[in-house]
Structure formats: structure tokens, C-alpha cells
Amino acid sequence: MTEPFPYLTVLVLTPAVGAAAVALIPRRGVAGWVHQAVGVAVSAVTLAVAVAVAIRFNAGSGSYQLTSNHVWAKTLGIHWFLGIDGISLFLVLLTVVLFPLAFLGARAKRDPRSFVAWVLLLEAACLGSFVSLDLVLFFLFFELTLVPSYFLIGGWGFARRGYAALKFFIYTFAGSAFLLVGIVSIAFIHRAQTGVLTFELPALMHTHLSGTAGVLLFLAFTAAFAVKAPIFPFHTWSPDAYAESPTAAAVLLAGIMAKIGTYGIIRFDLNLFPQATRTLAPILLTLAVIGILYGAVVACAQRDLKRLVAFSSLAQMGFIVLGTFALTAQGISGGVLMMVNHGLIIAALFFLIGWIYERRRTWHTSELKGLQAAAPVMAGVFTVVMLASIGVPGLNGFVGEFLVLVGTFVVHRWWALAALVGVIIAALYLLWAYQQVFHGTPTAEDAKTRDLAWTERLVIAPLIILIVFIGVYPKPVLDRITPSVDHLIAHVDQVTGVRPPAVTLSRTALPVRVSGSDRATGGAR
Amino acid sequence: MDRLLVGASAATLHTPHIDYLSILPVLIMLGGAVLLVTVSSLVRPVLKVGAGTAVASATSVAALVAALFQWHEVSVHGARVTVAGAVAYDGFSVFVQMVVAIAMLLTALIGDGYLRREGVEGPEFHVLAMLSASGAMLMGSANDLIVIFLGLEILSIALYVLAAFNHKRAESGEAALKYFVLGGFSSAVFVYGIALVYGATGSTNLPQIADYLANNVVASNGVLLAGIALLLVGFGFKVAAVPFHMWSPDVYQGSPSPVTGFMAAIAKAGAFAALLRVFVSSFSTVRADWQPIVWGLAILSLVVGAVVALAQRDVKRMMAYSSINHAGFILLGVQAATDRGVAASLYYLFTYMFLVIGTFGVITVLARDGDTGHQIGDYRGLARRQPVLALAFATLLLAQAGAPFTTGFLAKFEVLSAAADAHSYALAVIAMLSAAVAAFFYLRLAVVMFSPVGPVGDRSGAEPLGAGSAAGSPSGVPHGSPEPAGTAPATGAAPGDEPGGSGAALALLTDGPPSEEVASRRVRVPLLTTASIGLCVAFTVVFGIIPAPIVDFANHATLLFK
Helix, strand or coil, rough: CCCCCHHHHHHHHHHHHHHHHHHCCCCCCCCCCHHHHHHHHHHHHHHHHHHHHHHHHCCCCCEEEEEEEEEECCCCEEHHHHHHHHHHHHHHHHHHHHHHHHHHHCCCCHHHHHHHHHHHHHHHHHHHHHHCCHHHHHHHHHCCCCHHHHHHHHHCCCCCCHHHHHHHHHHHHHHHHHHHHHHHHHHHHCCCHCCCCEEEEHHHHHCCCCHHHHHHHHHHHHHHHHHHHCCCCCCCCHHHHHHHHHHHEEEEEEEEHHHHHHHHHHHHHHHHCCHHHHHHHHHHHHHHHHHHHHHHHHHHHHEEEHHHHHHHHHHHHHHHHHHHHHHHHHHHHHHHHHHHHHHHHHHHHHHHHHHHHHHHHCCCCHHCHHHHCHHHHCCCCCCCEEEEEEECCCCHHHHHHHHHHHHHCCCCHHHHHHHHHHHHHHHHHHHHHHHHHCCCCCCCCHHHHCCCCCCHHHHHHHHHHHHHHHHHHHHHHHHHHHHHHHHHHHHHHHCCCCCCCCCCCCCCCCCCCCEEEHHHHHCCC | CCHHHHHCCCCCCCCCCCHHCCCHHHHHHHHHHHHHHHHHHHHCCCCCHHHHHHHHHHHHHHHHHHHHHHHHHHHHHCHHHHHHEEECCCHHHHHHHHHHHHHHHHHHHHHHHHHHHHHHCCCCCHHHHHHHHHHHHHHEEEEEEEHHHHHHHHHHHHHHHHHHCCCCCCHHHHHHHHHHHHHHHHHHHHHHHHHHHHHCCCCCEEEHHHHHHHCCCCCCCCCHHHHHHHHHHHHHHHHHCCCCCHHHHHHHHHHCCHHHHHHHHHHCCCCCCHHHHHHHHHCCCHHHHHHHHEEEHHHHHHHHHHHHHHHCEEHHHHHHHHHHHHHHHHHHHHCCCCCHHHHHHHHHHHHHHHHHHHHHHHHHHHHHCCEEECCCHCCHHHHHHHHHHHHHHHHHHHHHHHCCCCHHHHHHHHHHHHHHHHHHHHHHHHHHHHHHHHHHHHHHHHHHHHHCCCCCCCCCCCCCCCCCCCCCCCCCCCCCCCCCCCCCHHCCCCCCHHHHHHHHHHHHHHHHHHCCCHCCCCCCCCHHHHHHHHHHHHHHHHHCCCHHHHHHHHHHHHHHHC
């Protein structure tokens, strides 16, 4: 059922071709804005393609759509196999929204040609990771994200960029070493059973794995995803990488690339190793909760805004993992939604922090004071984003967090309660930081801080709109996520022979925000 | 051999029928060498470098064309043995001939610029390289242990001389002596291994050994096992597998740079080809005995190669250890002892040949006169001085690290597949972890190249690179900030960082700034060298994105392998 028009192939190749094109534009004699403009244009075209994909997407179906499957290397069993479902759709949309904003909101001051080329290559790699349904193809894109992000951090980062870039690369590379061995192993186990060497996810899903093999393979896959996400205790690269990254790279690294890790868990771990996932879920749940609490506590201790956001990101990623390994429809739907939400929120936060830095050359909360007076719009925007991050109802953060907690609570009560503490600490450190930076009497220097320029407002506006929109009306998003999640849960249940308790949430108790989730419950039953 | 003995008793010597087509590339390569050396000794003035390059290139191309013709011929008529069963004529042998012929061509092109720069006159470089290439080719098609030994010696003796041919370099002489002494020793071990295997099986002919082992149960196989072990030592030395690698860092460092790349490519190609043929086909019935040993060699090579490379400051030495790590990967394919393993090893050899020759091509052109200046610090700021060359080098390094959409990744993927197919999961995991360690030193070099030259700044605050104000950063030039990556000044670190943990890594990253002379130096890249490096990079990237042709090629080579 190959689609007449290969939307997804075009989606992936557009930025890749754009990257090559930018690299070919001569550097001398061409103004920097030309490269920049090409970058924006290419990412805008990619956005248009993704919108077309979203329009063609059939909301009711939980299976892979718009698939295109071509043999890429026959003897190796590798296919160019792309497809999209409700889980990946919104991650793709998140990607195509954040990339043009990254170009507009955080321009490279130096060597824009290389910068734009690397960023576009990164976009291609991220999109490729989200739509690949062949394990090796996924791995290729997964690894490919490392190269441009390595050069972005190393080339345009802050003082300790070389160290941060290398640490980031080596950690992730070591994690994916296990992933590659895992991928190859499951393919050969599958070949031993069926005689066909293939890396296609839908085929490998039906591989029969012994308990030990399943657990080992699960660990191999999860090692890579846990580093990428990151999940505590594999997170040590991330504060350094986020803090030393230039703003654009921080936005993309935390906003999108981190999601490849959690996406990989949902897409591959749950599909390929349902039994092992269920067996080991308590361990991952525990790590997730530790991550939530540890990230929150360490964030409280940060006086550096960028590191604060980096650790808050660790806590948020913990929520996503928590929802995923609850293995309930709400939990996973919440996890997926939270990936999108967190992507939007952290992107907005890194943009804002980047702009504060551009004005004041510092991220240190003690050196900033009373910016509210000088930059009211910035303060307002920061408030909205911060509240969304805390999880205030009416903003997008709440919906995801709520679903995750509900989905976890019904099966793992104590973990959910512990995670709840993390929510409270999150409110503490964010409000604290906000007070220090925006409240109080500004010093002379603080008073001179410029407010957001119109270009910056233009960049942040789409994010705020999406944050509010998903917060108020998450139904269109959840409607598309839930069929795929139900599909996944059904597969997990069928293989493991366990049915999780379903929760019914009455509409009256929670009028708007869970309108999608009772659908989810219905589907799981 | 039987016929020879029979002939002797009848007092008439029957020479075996020789199918000249089957050894045509070897003959062409040998012929080119002989022609060149003859002509140069006949003409009065010393032959120009260009003449040698022309002859060597033409010879390589001719050998390659002959090999392509052979490929077609073998595909149509099937594999066979010739020259009284001493030479195999199959896809495997033709594949190796092609690899060696291409390696020779690339090296001839890189060597041209090197010889001109170093002012070395005469055709010796090309003559010796062609001789040694013919030896590697012979090893690929050898079907008899004695012929393998002949090929090994032709390959090695020429390489010993090549390592020392630049008489202006003292360290070259040292390297050559070391290579010669240890190489001679390993050859002796290898011959003794042949003798023991002959004693145990009654033949040196590979198919006959295989037949003997398949049809007889050796009750007391001590002699056979000792022979196998000694052969493995001999091969291990040639491919520089740990613990037989001791020579390689010194020799790689000391040899003239183009020779190092050539040596790494063809010594590995020839020795691995013979290793695969002997062990996977002849000794396949006793594989349970040798597989664990190869398993151990593979792990040691992988780990030692990757870890020790971290401590190297000299790029050529680092590449020597990297090459040991690669040998470990190829041993993964050998250890699997399956068709898939052989195909994976062949693919690895083929792609590695481009990677290593291209890498040493870049190292060659970047060297200062006298082939010095190979410290990591000398590469600082390369991206600023010569962005294209730096990008090519970075591509080759990343491919060696196994970056996606390069042949380097596919090669690792293939050997991993072979290992997984053979259920060697632990080996596969260790291999990939070693690749992660190896990525560190490849990237360290890339970091250095892409960092600016200048005094180690002690600038306070985390100033973003080139953020508008960075003085002296002309637009369009990468890395305008005078702050080398990785040398994070303590004052620049944000509060809350843990400097202790990063200290060790930073120490590895910190290499003193190069001298002024290096910092401002733009090297001229000769046209032929550019072509050669360009070919290597193009091959690496294009066939990384479109893998099918080369993968199928390597697979086809093993379908004919018998």
C-alpha cells in the first residue's frame, strides 16, 4: 500500500537536500543572511510538507499511515521503510515547528553557512528518526543526529563547548553501541525463526523471544534510549550539553532530540519486547521517579538559569518515562502528549533564557533583578511558559502531567504519589527563579534591559499559542494519539496476557482536559 | 607437488599447466615493477618522479581492468584452481586483486606529491610499492600454504624497504629495522606452522588439507593444533592483531606517511584474505579449536587498539592503534567463520582501504618538510586554514568511527551481523563499545581541527563564540574566537560545574598551541593527491548512502569462494 505521493520521504529529504544546497552556496561574496534565509525557507517548506502529512493523516486509525517501503540494501535486509502514526505525528509536527523558530530566534552570529547546513541536517535526522519503521534505518538517523549536534555544540557553543560536545557524543554513542547489537541480534533471532532477514518493525514485532533474550534485548535497546532521553542515572551529559550549547542547539537538543529517546522506548521497546517491558517496568518507573525528584531538587540548587532548565528537563523527561512504563492507555497517551508539551515549553524557555543572555551576558540569577519593569512582555511570556511547565490547568503542561499521573496511579499508586512531590518542587524552583530574575527593584543595568523585539515576539508567539491551545483544547491531539496508543497497548496486553485496570473519568469532574482520555479508556477495554 | 615428485622419478620434469588469465593482475603488477626498474636503470638521467607515477598508475589501472575482466569471466565460467592447484581463481581472489590494485593506484597518486615535496628522485617508491602489491595479490589468490608464504614474503620484503626508502628520515630507518626483524621472526614462525600442518595432514594444499581433515579423525592432533597456532601467530603479526601488534605503532609512525597508509591497506588485505581462506575453508572442520583463539585476539585488538589510542599524541601513532582496532573488527568476521562473516570481512577490508589511504593522504599533505609535524596540536585550526581539506579529513575520521551513511558504518554493521549470526553477542557488544571509545579519539582530532589557533585565552565569563563582538573574527571564517575548545578556563566554567570530573578528559583534549609557523601555514595540496583523497571521500560517502553495489559485490565474492 505504497502511497502514490511519498510524503514522508519528501519530508525527510527536504531538509537533507537543503543542507547540501546551503553547503554549496559559496561563503565568500554572499551575505550571511542569504544562508539564513535559505535555512528558513527550507524549514518552512518542510513545515508545509508536514502540514500536508497531518491533513492526509487519518485520525481514527491506529496503524501506520502514509507508509513507503523500498528495499535499500537487499543482502543486508535494510529497507527504506517510513510510516507515521498518532504517536509520531505530533513529534514530527513539533520538529517542523521548532526548526524554523530556531533559525529565526537564535541566529548564528558567525559562519552562518555551516550553522544552517548543520541545523538542516539535524532536522532531517530528527524527522527520519520519528518516521523510520525499519530498525537499521532508525538507527542510522538516530546516530546521524549526533554528528550535526556535535558540531553545533562544539562550533557555536559557550566556554566549555569542546568538553560538552565530546561528552555528549561519547555518552550517546556508547549507548547506541548496545542498540545496534540489539537490533542486529533480534533480526537474526527473527531470521532463525522465519528464514527472512529483515529489520522492519512490523515483522520483528512477531519474533518469539525467550524471557532472558527479551530482557537482554530490552536492556540493550533501553540503554541507548535512556542515555538519549536522558533517564536518571544516564543524564550526566545533559546539563553540560544543554548549558554549553548555543541557544538554537539547546532548543533542538532538549526540545526534539531528547524526545527521540522516549519515542524509541514507546515505539521499539513496547512493540518488540512487551513481556520484558512489563517485567522490568518497576525498575524503570523507579528510575523515572528518582529522576523527577532528583532533577527537581538539583534544579532548586541551581543559580544558573540554563542549568536550572536543564535539570527541570530531566524531571520532565522522568514524567514521560513514568507514563510510558505505567503501560496504561492514559499513561502512554499522557507521555506522548507530554513529549510534545515539553518540547514546546523547553524550547520557549531556552529561547527566553537565550534572549536574556544576549541582553545581559549572564544566566546567573543573582546578577539579574527586576527585569519585569524593563521588559514587561518578556516577563509576561516567561510567566505563561513557566506556569505551563509547572502544570497549571489551562496550559498544556497540565494535560500531559495529569494523564501521566492518572495512568500511573491506577497501577502504581506509590510511584505516582512520589512523582506528585516532584510537581510541587517544580513549582518551587521555577517560581523562585522567576522572583529573582523578574521581581524586585532593578539595578541601573537591569533597568536598561530591552524588551522583546518584534522578531522575538514573532518567534515566541506560535509557541505560546500552541501552549495555550493544547492546554484548553487537547482533544484534536489526543484523538489522534489514542488510537495508536490503544493499538500499542492491545499488542502489549495480547503478548503479556495482562489487562491493566481501566479508569473511567467522568466528564463532570474534569470537564475539558480529559475529553480525549475517556476515549482512550474506552479503547483499552 | 605429487606431480613434481613423479616427474623427478621419471627424469622428465612436467611443468604444470598455467592459466595465465588467472594470475594476470599479479603478472601485470609484477611486470610494471620490473619494467620501471629496468627502464630507470637503462636511461642515463635519474627518472623523474612523474614517470614513475605514470607507470605505476597505468599498471594499477591495467591490473584493475584485468581483474574486472576476470570477475566477469569467473561469474560466467565459475571458480577453478590452476597452476597445479596452487592458485585459486575465484571471486574471492579477484576481489582481493581489485582491492590491492585500487590501493596501489591511490597510493601512487598520493606518493607523487610526497616524493616531489621531499625531493626524492628515482622510481624506487613505485617499484617497491608495485612489488609489494603483487605479493598481496598473490596472497589473495594463493591456494597453497607455500604460495601464501611466497606472497607474504614478496609483500613484506618490499614493505621493509619502503618503510626506510626516505633516507632523510632517521626514524624511517629505525622503523624499517624493527619491522624487518620482527617481520622476519614472524615469517619464520609462519613457515614452521606450515611445516607442522604439513606434518599433520600430509599436504600444504588448502583443499587437500580440508579434505584430509574432513575425512579423517585425527586422534592426537597436537601437531595440527600447534601448526594452526603458529600460522595464526604469523597472520596475527601481519594484520597487527594484539598481542602481535608491538611493531605497528613504531612502524606506522616511522614510515613515510603514504607508505603507512599503503601498508595498513594492503598488508591487511593480503594477510586477511589468506587468513580467511586458510582458516574458514581449510580449517573449518576444526573451527571449534581455533575460534576461541580468534575470539580472544579480536577482543584484545578491539580493546587495546581503542584504549591505547586515547593516550597518543602523535596522529600517525594514533592511527596505528586505530588500525589495530579495525583489525579487531575484521576478526569478528573471521571468528564467525561463515559465508556472512567472510563477506563482512571482505567488505570491511575494501572500505577500510579507502578510509586508511585517504586518512594518510591527508596526513601526508599536512606534514611539514621531512614528514614531520604529526602531533595533534599541529592540526589545530586546520578548518580555518583549509576548510575543504578539514572537512574531507573529518569525514574520513567520522567514517572510521562508524558514523551513519558512510561505508564505515556499514562495515561495522556487517561484521556485527556476522557476529550476531554466529551468536557471538558478547564479542559484538565489546566491539561496539570499543567503537565508542575509538570515536573519542577520532573526534578529539576533529575538535582540534575545528578549534581556532591562538593563545589559550583566560577570558572570564561564558562568552559565546563570535557573539557579535568577537574581535578579529572576519565574517565567513569559522571559529573566530581565540578560545580553543576543550581548554575550558576554570574561570569560564559556570558555577555548579564539577571541574574535577572533567579534568581527565580535558587533559586529553589539551594540546599546546602550535608554533606560529604552523598556525599560519596553508599547505598546497597537489592535484593528484587531491584526486586520490577525493576518490576516497567520495567512495566512503556515496557507497555509504547507496550501499547495495559494494555490499553485493563483497557477497558475490564469497558465493564463489570455495
